[in-house]
Structures are given as structure tokens and as C-alpha cells.
Amino acid sequence: GNSVTQMEGPVTLSEEAFLTINCTYTATGYPSLFWYVQYPGEGLQLLLKATKADDKGSNKGFEATYRKETTSFHLEKGSVQVSDSAVYFCALRTNFGNEKLTFGTGTRLTIIP
Amino acid sequence: GAGVSQSPSNKVTEKGKDVELRCDPISGHTALYWYRQSLGQGLEFLIYFQGNSAPDKSGLPSDRFSAERTGGSVSTLTIQRTQQEDSAVYLCASSLDHPAGGYNEQFFGPGTRLTVL
Numbered sequence A: 001g002n003s004v005t006q007m008e009g010p011v012t013l014s015e016e017a018f019l020t021i022n023c024t025y026t027a028t029g030y031p032s033l034f035w036y037v038q039y040p041g042e043g044l045q046l047l048l049k050a051t052k053a054d055d056k057g058s059n060k061g062f063e064a065t066y067r068k069e070t071t072s073f074h075l076e077k078g079s080v081q082v083s084d085s086a087v088y089f090c091a092l093r094t095n096f097g098n099e100k101l102t103f104g105t106g107t108r109l110t111i112i113p
Numbered sequence B: 001g002a003g004v005s006q007s008p009s010n011k012v013t014e015k016g017k018d019v020e021l022r023c024d025p026i027s028g029h030t031a032l033y034w035y036r037q038s039l040g041q042g043l044e045f046l047i048y049f050q051g052n053s054a055p056d057k058s059g060l061p062s063d064r065f066s067a068e069r070t071g072g073s074v075s076t077l078t079i080q081r082t083q084q085e086d087s088a089v090y091l092c093a094s095s096l097d098h099p100a101g102g103y104n105e106q107f108f109g110p111g112t113r114l115t116v117l
Helices: none
Strands: A005-006 A011-014 A020-021 A023-028 A032-038 A044-050 A054-058 A062-066 A075-077 A086-093 A107-112 B005-007 B009-015 B019-024 B031-038 B042-050 B053-056 B063-068 B075-079 B088-095 B112-116
Touching: A005 A086, A011 A020, A011 B112, A020 A107, A023 A032, A023 A086, A032 A054, A032 A062, A044 A062, A054 A086, A086 B042, B005 B088, B009 B019, B019 B088, B019 B112, B031 B075, B075 B088
Parallel strands: A011 A107, B009 B112
Antiparallel strands: A005 A023, A020 A075, A032 A044, A032 A086, A044 A054, A054 A062, A062 A075, A086 A107, B005 B019, B019 B075, B031 B042, B031 B088, B042 B053, B063 B075, B088 B112
């Protein structure tokens, strides 16, 4: 079956530090990959996505590249801000008419000034 | 426009009672999903509706869980004889129809926090 494994948290970084949150997946076929973010007190929001191998998703300074050879979709940001503090979820969706998202367990990120 | 809404936002119940959770999707969204967010379990898929039918119910954890959708709009998730392990945040999401080979973003509601005492 499909599964997503992401970096255990919590992660605490200083402002302007470089961020990497690792995500690897197991799936049949060619999944689409996503990062969702949940800010404190808010609902889950799509941060970025990639639908095929070597695609790079980007938004709000965050990037992730779909690596089929390593089955990975690591989230990166060059310089984090306090406002990036949130829980980040890696997820996949297969393209075989099964529309559900399979999520990782989430990584809580705290940025300190 | 209005996003996905869920009610109640919080529900505290006693073990053994039944509960109903409601989801109002974005107008015009034909696809609707229920997920559960538990401590230590992350986000788990429960059920998917396309219109009023549910082609994928594979995530419902037991026969105490059921869901329906009427008029291609509002959905209700019912948990009978609640257990303490049912305590979680229940999230609803909706999206436009899925074109073949394509993807339409799922928009999530704020969730219902269920606590079973």
C-alpha cells in the first residue's frame, strides 16, 4: 500500500536558518506529491505540490523536488522566519482514480527569533 | 467566498454515546473527504464521496463509523457507541471534480475536535 515517512519532530531553528524536512514515500505507480501546512489555530493548507518526476514545487520561499530515483520529496527553505512556525505534512495521491491523500505524521517546526 | 465549514468545532461526549459531525463543503465541489488527525497517528483518510456516493470507504476504522452525503452537498459523519480511542480532530475537505489524470486541490475545513471521556 501507499505510505509516507517524514522526519520526526519537533524541529527548532533560529530565524534565518536553513530548513530541510525529509520526506520519503512508497507508492504504486506515479503519485502526485504534496506538502501541507497547518499554522497555529488554522486549518490545513496546501503549501506546494509536484505531479511528476523532477518537478519542483515552490511557494512562499519553500521548495521541494520530486525525486523518483530516491522516492523523496524533501521540503527546503533557505532562510526561515518566525511566521513559518507550523506543522508540516508530506502527502501523496496516486493517479489511479483513488483520490484520497495519504499523509505522513507531520513535523512541528518552531522558529525562534 | 466561503470555505469548508464544520460543526461543531468542539464536541465532548461520554463513552458509549453516539455523535454526529457535520461538514459543509465549498459550493460546487463534488468531491468530499473525511480525515482523522490523532495524536501519534498523523492524518488518516476515512471516506471519500463523489456526489452522494462513496466509492472509497476503506479508511473507516470500524462499523461504528458511517457517513452520508445528501444533495451532493452537506455530509454527516456518525460515530456510534463512541470509545476513548475515537478522540481526535475530524477534518473534512472538498474539491472540484477530478479530471482524468489531473488534480484539483482539496480544501480543508477547520475540523471538529472530539473528546470521548
